[in-house]
Amino acid sequence: MATIKDVSKLAGVSVATVSRYLNKNGYVSKEAAATISAVIDKLNYRPNNIARSLAGMKTATIGLMVPDILNPFFPELARSIEDAANEYGYTVMLCNTDNDSLKEQKYIDTLLQKQVDGIIISSYTIEPEHLNGLQKQSIPVVLMDNVFSNDSVVSFTVENRRGGELAVEHLLTQGCSKIAHICGPLTITSSRERTAGFEDASRRTDWFTPSLIGYSDFTVNGGYSTMKELLALHPNLDGVFASNDLMAAGALKALQEAGKRVPRDVKVIGFDGIGLEMITPELSTIAQPIYELGKTAMDSLVGLIRKEPDIVTDRVFPVTLIAKQSTMNE
Amino acid sequence: MATIKDVSKLAGVSVATVSRYLNKNGYVSKEAAATISAVIDKLNYRPNNIARSLAGMKTATIGLMVPDILNPFFPELARSIEDAANEYGYTVMLCNTDNDSLKEQKYIDTLLQKQVDGIIISSYTIEPEHLNGLQKQSIPVVLMDNVFSNDSVVSFTVENRRGGELAVEHLLTQGCSKIAHICGPLTITSSRERTAGFEDASRRTDWFTPSLIGYSDFTVNGGYSTMKELLALHPNLDGVFASNDLMAAGALKALQEAGKRVPRDVKVIGFDGIGLEMITPELSTIAQPIYELGKTAMDSLVGLIRKEPDIVTDRVFPVTLIAKQSTMNE
DNA sequence: CTGAAAGCGCTAACAG
DNA sequence: CTGTTAGCGCTTTCAG
Numbered sequence: 001m002a003t004i005k006d007v008s009k010l011a012g013v014s015v016a017t018v019s020r021y022l023n024k025n026g027y028v029s030k031e032a033a034a035t036i037s038a039v040i041d042k043l044n045y046r047p048n049n050i051a052r053s054l055a056g057m058k059t060a061t062i063g064l065m066v067p068d069i070l071n072p073f074f075p076e077l078a079r080s081i082e083d084a085a086n087e088y089g090y091t092v093m094l095c096n097t098d099n100d101s102l103k104e105q106k107y108i109d110t111l112l113q114k115q116v117d118g119i120i121i122s123s124y125t126i127e128p129e130h131l132n133g134l135q136k137q138s139i140p141v142v143l144m145d146n147v148f149s150n151d152s153v154v155s156f157t158v159e160n161r162r163g164g165e166l167a168v169e170h171l172l173t174q175g176c177s178k179i180a181h182i183c184g185p186l187t188i189t190s191s192r193e194r195t196a197g198f199e200d201a202s203r204r205t206d207w208f209t210p211s212l213i214g215y216s217d218f219t220v221n222g223g224y225s226t227m228k229e230l231l232a233l234h235p236n237l238d239g240v241f242a243s244n245d246l247m248a249a250g251a252l253k254a255l256q257e258a259g260k261r262v263p264r265d266v267k268v269i270g271f272d273g274i275g276l277e278m279i280t281p282e283l284s285t286i287a288q289p290i291y292e293l294g295k296t297a298m299d300s301l302v303g304l305i306r307k308e309p310d311i312v313t314d315r316v317f318p319v320t321l322i323a324k325q326s327t328m329n330e
Numbered sequence: 331m332a333t334i335k336d337v338s339k340l341a342g343v344s345v346a347t348v349s350r351y352l353n354k355n356g357y358v359s360k361e362a363a364a365t366i367s368a369v370i371d372k373l374n375y376r377p378n379n380i381a382r383s384l385a386g387m388k389t390a391t392i393g394l395m396v397p398d399i400l401n402p403f404f405p406e407l408a409r410s411i412e413d414a415a416n417e418y419g420y421t422v423m424l425c426n427t428d429n430d431s432l433k434e435q436k437y438i439d440t441l442l443q444k445q446v447d448g449i450i451i452s453s454y455t456i457e458p459e460h461l462n463g464l465q466k467q468s469i470p471v472v473l474m475d476n477v478f479s480n481d482s483v484v485s486f487t488v489e490n491r492r493g494g495e496l497a498v499e500h501l502l503t504q505g506c507s508k509i510a511h512i513c514g515p516l517t518i519t520s521s522r523e524r525t526a527g528f529e530d531a532s533r534r535t536d537w538f539t540p541s542l543i544g545y546s547d548f549t550v551n552g553g554y555s556t557m558k559e560l561l562a563l564h565p566n567l568d569g570v571f572a573s574n575d576l577m578a579a580g581a582l583k584a585l586q587e588a589g590k591r592v593p594r595d596v597k598v599i600g601f602d603g604i605g606l607e608m609i610t611p612e613l614s615t616i617a618q619p620i621y622e623l624g625k626t627a628m629d630s631l632v633g634l635i636r637k638e639p640d641i642v643t644d645r646v647f648p649v650t651l652i653a654k655q656s657t658m659n660e
Numbered sequence: 661c662t663g664a665a666a667g668c669g670c671t672a673a674c675a676g
Numbered sequence: 677c678t679g680t681t682a683g684c685g686c687t688t689t690c691a692g
Contacts, residue, residue, distance in 0.1 A: 001467065003685055014663040019687060026688095027661045049443040050389065051685030053380045054668045061423075061444070069405045069412075070605070079400050082426055091440060093391075094424040096412055110421060113379040114391070137331065220607045249608030256610050275400075277550045278579035279608055280586050333669055344679040349671060356672090357677045381669030384684045662692080668685105676678080 002043040011039040022047060053115060062301060063111035063119040065095045065104065071218075072246070072274045073290070074122070077144070080294025081120060088302050090117070099125045108133055118301045120144065124188040128153075140304035142297045145190050147314070154304065154313045156297055160190040163286040163319040164197020167241040167269045170284070174267055174327050176239030178207045180230045182251055184218045184243040191218070194243040194271055212237070216247055223250025231258055238266050245270035245285055252279065252326065267327040273320075281325035289317050332373040341369040352377060383445060392631065393441035393449040395425045395434065401548075402576070402604045403620070404452070407474070410624025411450060418632050420447070429455045438463055448631045450474065454518040458483075470634035472627045475520050477644070484634065484643045486627055490520045493616040493649040494527020497571040497599045500614070504597055504657050506569030508537045510560045512581055514548045514573040521548070524573040524601055542567070546577055553580025561588050568596050575600035575615055582609065582656065597657040603650075611655035619647050 004022075008015040013032055020026035021036045028036070039045070053059040064081055066074040078094065085092050093116065095107040104126060111119055112133060118140035126146060131153060134141050143155035171179050181198045184191030195213065202208045211233055216226040223242055227250060230237065240255075242248035248270030252262055260266045262281055270276075273287025296312060303311030334352075338345040343362055350356035351366045358366075369375070383389040394411055396404040408424065415422050423446065425437040434456060441449055442463060448470035456476060461483060464471050473485035501509050511528045514521030525543065532538045541563055544556040553572055557580060560567065570585075572578035578600030582592055590596045592611055600606075603617025626642060633641030 004687095005685075015686075016663055016665095016688080017661085020662090023687080029661060032661085046439065046443050048384075048445060048685050050380060050383045050445045051668090052687075054378075054384050054670090055685075055687040057668075059380065064424075069399070069409055072402065072405075075399045075402075075405050078424065079398070079426060082399075082424060091423050091425075091444065093421050094394075094408065094412060095421075096409060109376070113376050114421065115378060115380045246608065253608070253610050276608065278576065278583070278606065280583050280610075335669075345670075346672080346679060346681095347677085350678085353671080359677060362677080378669050381684090382671075384686090385669075385671040387684075664689105664691085666687105666689085668687090671682105671684090673680105673682090675680085 001048075002045040004045075004047065006043060007036065007039050007045050010043065011035045057115075058117055059115050060089055061091045061093060061114070061116045063093045063095060063107070063116045065097050065107055065119065065121045065123060067099045067122065067124060068096055069094065072276075073244075073272055076274060076290045077122060077294050080291040081298050084295045084298035088298065090298075090302075097123060097125075099123070101125055101127075101130070104130060112137055112139065117305050118142070120297050120301055122146075124185070140301055142301045142304070144293065144297055147189065154300055154311070156293055156300075156315050156317065157190060158288045158293070158317045158319050160193035160319075161197040161200065163271060164194040164199075164241070164243075165201040166197070166319065166321050167271065167286050168198055168201035170321055170323065170327060171239040171241060171267055171269060172201075172205075174239075174263075174329055176267055178212070178234065178237045179239035179241060180212045180214065180234060180237045182214050182216050182223055182226045182230070182240065182242040182247050184216060184247070186215070188218075191243055198241055216242075218244050218246060220246050220250040220253075223247025224254045225250075227251035227254035228258070231255070231260075240266060240268045242268070242270050245272045245274050245276055245283060248283055248285070248326075249276060249279055252281075252283070263326050263328050264330060269327050273322060281328075284324045284327040285322050286319045287322045288319055293317055331378075332375040334375075334377065336373060337366065337369050337375050340373065341365045387445075388447055388635075389445050390419055391421045391423060391444070391446045393423045393425060393437070393446045395427050395437055395449065395451045395453060397429045397452065397454060398426055399424065402606075403574075403602055406604060406620045407452060407624050410621040411628050414625045414628035418628065420628075420632075427453060427455075429453070431455055431457075431460070434460060442467055442469065447635050448472070450627050450631060452476075454515070470631055472631045472634070474623065474627055477519065484630055484641070486623055486630075486645050486647065487520060488618045488623070488647045488649050490523035490649075491527040491530065493601060494524040494529075494571070494573075495531040496527070496649065496651055497601065497616050498528055498531035500651055500653065500657060501569040501571060501597055501599060502531075502535075504569075504593075504659055506597055508542070508564065508567045509569035509571060510542045510544065510564060510567045512544050512546050512553055512556050512560070512570065512572040512577050514546060514577070516545070518548075521573055528571055546572075548574050548576060550576050550580040550583075553577025554584045555580075557581035557584035558588070561585070561590075570596060570598045572598070572600050575602045575604050575606055575613060578613055578615070578656075579606060579609055582611075582613070593656050593658050594660060599657050603652060611658075614654045614657040615652050616649045617652045618649055623647060
């Protein structure tokens with residue numbers, strides 16, 4: 001492994017000159033540049049980033065904390081963030097926290113020790129006080145999908161509540177007259193908001209009754225069993241809004257097993273807009289602009305890192321209705 | 331940000347002692363340990379890992395290169411690797427290569443410069459010569475799913491060929507008498523092997539004909555359209571083996587659209603064993619032991635890093651048939 | 661335009 | 677059991 005010293009020696013210049021050449025800052029004569037370049041090629045020299053980091057106090061690495069990369073929402077987010085990070089020259093450390101506060105703390109610690117330049121956190125469970133360590137080190141943080149109203153942390157979400165409303169409105173438009181709702185964990189802010197949206201739109205109808213709301217957990221199997229319960233309670237329901245696509249898929253399964261035809265007998269809509277093309281009928285959904293969300297988070301984080309004055313902060317992204325087969329009138 | 335120096339000063343000992351205390355090597359008196367511990371708490375001191383890395387020549391970080399985290403196979407792999415890495419105290423840098431040779435090269439370079447302790451590569455496109463840089467730096471590498479027979483790189487795969495055979499055998503057992511095959515990209519070794527397995531088992535039957543093999547690309551949509559073509563060619567086929575689960579899901583969709591009932595009219599089996607519970611009917615598959623694969627890769631990488639003598643190398647993992655609804659006889 | 665030198669924060673001999 | 681010291685490889689003043 002050649003070092004900058006080797007290069008400087010062989011090129012007959014000082015390490016400072018090589019460093020200047022490498023970083024394209026400061027003056028380096030044409031001739032010097034040429035020989036240095038040649039020597040670098042010859043030695044196949046590559047700067048050691050660790051040393052660079054130690055000297056320059058920046059690592060060009062960011063941490064990405066997500067609950068669980070197995071949940072298909074997060075690969076999409078991770079991908080968009082990685083792409084954006086890549087363009088900025090950053091590398092991404094992936095951390096699965098499993099919504100486990102302890103793991104979260106541990107990872108924050110690790111990332112801090114590894115001197116990452118910033119962290120993007122998508123967490124259901126994180127609390128303002130968990131961020132104390134970060135605030136103290138004044139390391140840039142961007143939060144996804146979990147807003148601390150009282151707080152100064154930059155964060156991005158989508159119009160969850162409006163989305164829930166939109167879902168119901170769409171089902172109504174498609175002719176539904178008894179809509180059930182499969183809601184996600186009540187511990188999750190965005191989940192609660194989606195359910196609030198459902199209530200906003202359904203409270204003003206004559207068919208609404210609280211028992212149309214079933215409680216679940218954002219998983220396929222959860223959606224499946226909650227759907228079964230709902231079906232037992234309300235055999236004549238004709239529409240379902242699930243707070244995420246995974247549960248909607250589970251609901252679909254339960255409905256089909258119960259002999260209900262989707263969309264003819266019951267229409268189903270989910271939330272998130274993850275790519276679930278493998279499902280028949282294709283699932284209508286309230287889509288989040290996941291890619292944009294990730295990209296914006298990264299843009300904002302870089303702004304924070306570079307201490308740019310006017311970074312984007314606390315944006316709430318719009319959601320869009322994507323109508324597919326599962327809510328269609330044949 | 332307190333440093334080891336601050337701690338040593340305040341504790342009235344030398345940095346060496348603090349370092350010894352931190353690393354639990356060498357002797358530190360009970361009293362010294364106590365005061366150091368107190369000072370660390372008071373200062374909220376955390377060792378700077380970058381400095382540690384520079385001094386100790388190890389970063390406790392590994393790189394993970396995958397084609398695309400959006401393909402549901404890779405989150406599972408990534409998760410298992412991250413879990414294992416975590417246990418060993420390693421952090422994972424995630425790199426999406428998109429099967430793009432240039433991106434791969436670029437990432438290898440970046441990881442090298444960041445001085446990662448090792449790299450796990452899952453790539454369809456990587457060639458032995460791309461690994462030259464690594465070999466030269468003698469940095470540990472473990473390959474997944476892409477074996478260079480001629481080469482000395484540690485790599486793990488599964489019994490792809492046997493799996494293909496197994497799939498056909500299962501369909502035959504279930505009563506199929508005309509089985510089509512949706513094969514994946516021919517550029518991918520494991521894909522070719524699965525198809526070879528299909529041929530092994532089907533060549534010896536009387537119904538086999540080459541036009542029963544349709545060429546596709548490992549995606550849902552690819553499986554969908556290839557299935558349509560196969561159906562046009564062989565309307566009376568009664569079994570389908572797709573080289574991965576995503577294509578199998580696409581095939582299912584095409585079959586259902588064509589009015590075929592699965593499994594009654596046509597039975598379908600995939601490959602990989604990714605969690606696709608959202609599909610109805612549930613998909614039979616030839617499952618890879620993904621979690622174990624990732625775990626073993628990490629174990630092996632750590633063995634390489636630590637230069638342990640007897641590391642696991644070049645294992646071929648067995649696959650297992652998981653029979654679900656899609657190949658069931660009702 | 662260039663070089664010497666002082667760190668960045670930590671580890672690891674080595675000498676007490 | 678403890679302290680001194682020499683780096684790890686690079687960046688960055690600050691004089692030339």
